[in-house]
Amino acid sequence: MIDVDVAVIGGGVVGCAVARELAGRQTDGRPVAVALVEARGDVGDVTSKANTAILHTGFDAAPGSLESTMVSRGYDLLSAYAGDTGIPVEATGALLVAWTEEELSTLPALRDKAARNGYADAVPVNSAYDHVPALGPGALGGLLIPGESIICPWTTTLAYATDALARGARLLLNHRVTSADVGADATVLSTTGGDVRTRWVVNAAGLGSDRVDAMFGHRRFTVVPRRGELLVFDKLARASVPRIVLPVPSAKGKGVLVSPTIFGNVMLGPTSEDLADRHDTSTSAEGYAFLLAKGGVIMPGLMAEEVTASYAGLRAATEHADYVVDVDPAQRYVVLGGIRSTGLTASMALAERACDLIEGSGHRLDLRPDVPAPPRMPNLGEAFPRPYERVDLIEHDPDYGTIVCFCERVTRGEIRDALRSPIPPVDLDGLRRRTRAVMGRCQGFACGAEVDALLRGEGA
Amino acid sequence: MTSHRDVLRPAVAVVGGGPAGLAAATALRQLGIGPVLVLERQRAAGGVPRTSGHIGYGVRDLRRVMTGPQYAERIVQQARDWGSDVRTGAMATHWAGDRALLVTSPAGRLLVEAEAVVLATGARERSRSARMIPGDRPSGVLTTGLLQDLVHGRHERAGGLIGLRAVVVGAELVSWSAVLTLREAGCATVAMTTLHERPESYAAFSVPGRTMLRVPVVRRTRVTRIVGKERVEAVEFTHEGTGQKVMIECDTVVFTGDWIPDNELARMRGLDLDPGSLSPVVDTALRTSAEGVFAAGNLLHPVDTADVAALDGRHAAAQVASWLGGATRPADAVLVRAGAGFAWVAPGVIRPGDPAPPRGRLLLWPTGHRAVPRVSVRQGGRLLARRVLPWPASPGRVFRVPWSLVSAVRPGDGDVIIGLD
Ligand SMILES: Cc1cc2nc3c(=O)[nH]c(=O)nc-3n(C[C@H](O)[C@H](O)[C@H](O)COP(=O)(O)OP(=O)(O)OC[C@H]3O[C@@H](n4cnc5c(N)ncnc54)[C@H](O)[C@@H]3O)c2cc1C
Numbered sequence: 001m002i003d004v005d006v007a008v009i010g011g012g013v014v015g016c017a018v019a020r021e022l023a024g025r026q027t028d029g030r031p032v033a034v035a036l037v038e039a040r041g042d043v044g045d046v047t048s049k050a051n052t053a054i055l056h057t058g059f060d061a062a063p064g065s066l067e068s069t070m071v072s073r074g075y076d077l078l079s080a081y082a083g084d085t086g087i088p089v090e091a092t093g094a095l096l097v098a099w100t101e102e103e104l105s106t107l108p109a110l111r112d113k114a115a116r117n118g119y120a121d122a123v124p125v126n127s128a129y130d131h132v133p134a135l136g137p138g139a140l141g142g143l144l145i146p147g148e149s150i151i152c153p154w155t156t157t158l159a160y161a162t163d164a165l166a167r168g169a170r171l172l173l174n175h176r177v178t179s180a181d182v183g184a185d186a187t188v189l190s191t192t193g194g195d196v197r198t199r200w201v202v203n204a205a206g207l208g209s210d211r212v213d214a215m216f217g218h219r220r221f222t223v224v225p226r227r228g229e230l231l232v233f234d235k236l237a238r239a240s241v242p243r244i245v246l247p248v249p250s251a252k253g254k255g256v257l258v259s260p261t262i263f264g265n266v267m268l269g270p271t272s273e274d275l276a277d278r279h280d281t282s283t284s285a286e287g288y289a290f291l292l293a294k295g296g297v298i299m300p301g302l303m304a305e306e307v308t309a310s311y312a313g314l315r316a317a318t319e320h321a322d323y324v325v326d327v328d329p330a331q332r333y334v335v336l337g338g339i340r341s342t343g344l345t346a347s348m349a350l351a352e353r354a355c356d357l358i359e360g361s362g363h364r365l366d367l368r369p370d371v372p373a374p375p376r377m378p379n380l381g382e383a384f385p386r387p388y389e390r391v392d393l394i395e396h397d398p399d400y401g402t403i404v405c406f407c408e409r410v411t412r413g414e415i416r417d418a419l420r421s422p423i424p425p426v427d428l429d430g431l432r433r434r435t436r437a438v439m440g441r442c443q444g445f446a447c448g449a450e451v452d453a454l455l456r457g458e459g460a
Numbered sequence: 461m462t463s464h465r466d467v468l469r470p471a472v473a474v475v476g477g478g479p480a481g482l483a484a485a486t487a488l489r490q491l492g493i494g495p496v497l498v499l500e501r502q503r504a505a506g507g508v509p510r511t512s513g514h515i516g517y518g519v520r521d522l523r524r525v526m527t528g529p530q531y532a533e534r535i536v537q538q539a540r541d542w543g544s545d546v547r548t549g550a551m552a553t554h555w556a557g558d559r560a561l562l563v564t565s566p567a568g569r570l571l572v573e574a575e576a577v578v579l580a581t582g583a584r585e586r587s588r589s590a591r592m593i594p595g596d597r598p599s600g601v602l603t604t605g606l607l608q609d610l611v612h613g614r615h616e617r618a619g620g621l622i623g624l625r626a627v628v629v630g631a632e633l634v635s636w637s638a639v640l641t642l643r644e645a646g647c648a649t650v651a652m653t654t655l656h657e658r659p660e661s662y663a664a665f666s667v668p669g670r671t672m673l674r675v676p677v678v679r680r681t682r683v684t685r686i687v688g689k690e691r692v693e694a695v696e697f698t699h700e701g702t703g704q705k706v707m708i709e710c711d712t713v714v715f716t717g718d719w720i721p722d723n724e725l726a727r728m729r730g731l732d733l734d735p736g737s738l739s740p741v742v743d744t745a746l747r748t749s750a751e752g753v754f755a756a757g758n759l760l761h762p763v764d765t766a767d768v769a770a771l772d773g774r775h776a777a778a779q780v781a782s783w784l785g786g787a788t789r790p791a792d793a794v795l796v797r798a799g800a801g802f803a804w805v806a807p808g809v810i811r812p813g814d815p816a817p818p819r820g821r822l823l824l825w826p827t828g829h830r831a832v833p834r835v836s837v838r839q840g841g842r843l844l845a846r847r848v849l850p851w852p853a854s855p856g857r858v859f860r861v862p863w864s865l866v867s868a869v870r871p872g873d874g875d876v877i878i879g880l881d
Pocket residue numbers: 009010011012013014015016037038039040043044045046047048049050051052053054055056175176177178204205206207208209212227228229270312313314315339340341342343344345346
């Protein structure tokens with residue numbers, strides 16, 4: 001039986017960050033043995049793959065909340081880590097746009113709120129059009145948030161997981177935890193891949209976090225999946241969206257934004273709709289209609305562009321306004337639940353917090369002096385040189401000069417590297433998240449067969 | 461970072477090694493122009509026909525009938541025999557000047573500085589996402605282009621991408637081609653759907669098609685949802701008239717037709733585009749709005765048959781040759797626009813003194829079916845010509861209008877509008 005010091009349940013962005021952090025710690029000079037226990041066949045395959053991919057400053061969080069603290073700390077940690085690993089980040093900044101007098105009148109209060117969240121750089125602007133000329137008519141003013149950035153959510157999760165593995169953690173894919181048997185010294189997790197014995201458990205199960213919580217006898221929250229649908233527009237639209245365009249947040253949430261993506265597209269969304277089904281990531285005709293109507297006001301010109309993709313993600317909303325983060329020292333159990341719409345940004349801070357909670361319960365977790373260097377991740381970001389345009393790389397390996405996916409300019413070399421990486425893709429979607437293959441405007445019309453052959457090891 | 465390794469300076473750079481680009485290259489060499497460089501991003505040249513297994517290629521340009529792969533091989537060989545440098549695995553990714561391109565190829569990142577450029581980048585079918593069909597995102601959702609590539613590569617049902625029961629969305633010629641290809645892969649077509657009252661390719665194919673292939677065509681129907689978590693399980697159809705919804709079980713959906721030109725380079729270069737087709741606007745000499753940049757093939761008319769694309773290429777070659785020889789483009793221009801019953805027309809500019817368009821035809825895209833189409837040509841509100849043409853106008857098929865109908869067009873009298881009465 002697998003026997004570890006800490007089992008992290010859930011290989012989303014939060015769980016991967018936690019596993020990485022724990023694997024960088026030691027107790028009495030001995031590295032902490034960590035298992036990352038994930039139900040699916042890949043990491044980052046649920047909510048962490050389907051979000052708006054913004055590295056939030058936390059300017060609009062509820063001041064004093066745990067979420068506010070975690071987001072602003074997570075922003076700093078992840079920004080630095082992205083630099084170390086090559087996770088693409090673009091500091092595009094955001095323009096929050098007021099479309100009504102009422103919204104305009106709330107801008108000063110928003111600026112104060114940002115300051116209370118530790119973010120003092122928000123700048124009011126008179127003409128929103130100076131900053132985003134393609135805005136639709138009727139923008140009355142705005143607030144610039146220079147720190148809001150866009151990031152690659154897939155690379156982030158993979159970097160954490162790859163780093164965790166390099167630090168000695170074990171990745172247990174296709175291990176869905178079905179029950180927990182808490183003993184005096186150890187807990188045995190029953191999973192679909194066999195039992196896992198562990199001293200501590202960290203619950204980072206996202207949409208399943210309340211159910212895992214119940215396995216430990218707790219009834220403190222219920223996840224209500226809140227669906228967010230998004231439309232991704234053609235890269236040819238990117239030039240008209242120099243920065244993130246945010247609405248004035250309301251009681252109902254962050255609202256619909258228009259944002260450049262790190263891959264060079266433009267995104268419109270998300271919707272916000274509570275569902276009963278925790279697996280329903282389908283898109284809907286109503287969602288499209290709603291987004292097109294919103295988009296038509298924010299940026300009418302964008303609506304004339306082709307749609308490259310659409311998708312939906314489920315936020316793990318709960319009855320609580322804040323994250324549900326707690327420790328149960330008697331059961332040696334930490335919960336990181338209800339991480340709904342900021343978990344990508346907050347991930348590294350949540351990982352630190354999980355360690356603090358375990359340490360606070362008397363289990364020492366010192367920093368290891370001997371951790372390996374963080375991995376260098378392949379660059380999927382459009383703002384940085386990609387292999388297909390790198391004279392040096394192609395010279396030395398013609399596979400980087402062989403573009404396979406034309407719309408996204410993904411080379412044979414990158415696909416090969418992904419297939420040989422420490423956490424290789426198990427399907428086309430996994431390959432897409434590692435390389436961008438087949439996610440462009442033609443959606444495989446010109447390259448799908450070739451990519452499929454390479455994925456199955458048949459590429460010539 | 462240096463942007464490139466080698467510099468190539470051909471007289472003409474042809475982007476796209478499909479029928480249009482290859483025919484242009486061959487004709488240029490036949491006219492004594494060189495060097496000619498053809499850039500093809502796929503690992504083999506030939507364009508769409510390369511993987512299109514059925515018969516029906518080469519009729520108008522080579523005056524014989526052959527399969528797509530045979531045709532592709534032949535036109536590639538011809539271009540090479542005439543001395544064009546046909547580079548495969550070579551993709552033009554950016555412009556580096558008015559007629560200069562950056563190219564990625566296994567031989568390195570290249571800068572191509574040409575005296576003239578011919579864009580022949582073809583067209584593609586809109587994906588399920590581009591058509592904004594909601595629902596789940598399972599595997600088993602294809603376009604004809606992908607289907608054809610999968611089957612041509614003889615991946616036995618291609619790792620499950622092709623299943624056993626398919627729904628084909630569309631009823632154009634290309635849709636029937638999809639049915640044939642599916643059959644070859646061992647996948648039955650359980651239904652075809654079309655938005656139209658009459659299947660688009662009715663006259664040409666669907667009667668024999670339906671009897672031969674026994675595929676029910678569901679008319680005036682839109683696909684409104686895809687169902688299935690990992691794999692397609694069903695699609696939802698909604699009738700355009702009644703709004704009635706029906707689910708059909710299937711494990712494969714092929715989206716056919718609904719073409720869009722591969723206009724990325726055209727847009728990056730800032731060329732004028734036709735609002736209906738999104739193709740670069742050209743005159744009858746196939747000049748785009750940028751000097752020394754020409755265009756040919758399905759990039760201009762998404763889509764017509766391969767032989768027509770090839771004849772475009774040949775036509776463009778003569779015009780490129782005359783531009784290289786110092787000829788300038790006539791200053792006067794009359795814009796041609798699609799009127800009632802049509803989505804677009806190509807070419808979109810007529811210049812007095814220019815040659816007739818390729819094959820002496822204007823190409824238009826019908827928005828509905830008309831068995832006996834009466835075409836009228838107006839300029840500045842004045843009726844120039846009206847004629848009943850002896851071939852039907854069908855959505856999903858290019859409609860051809862003889863050049864003689866616009867012979868009375870005069871510069872300075874306003875735009876020309878071609879429509880159905
Ligand atoms: C539409 C949308 C937009 C968003 N935009 C942003 C944004 O711009 N910026 C930002 O910072 N955040 C954003 N978020 C939030 C962010 O995506 C989430 O907070 C984050 O992905 C949550 O990560 P997670 O690891 O907690 O959950 P998940 O990614 O869902 O991971 C949980 C994992 O646990 C596994 N699991 C569940 N139950 C079990 C079990 N019993 N046994 C084993 N494994 C199990 C699941 O398979 C899954 O892999 C957005 C979210 C949505 C939906």
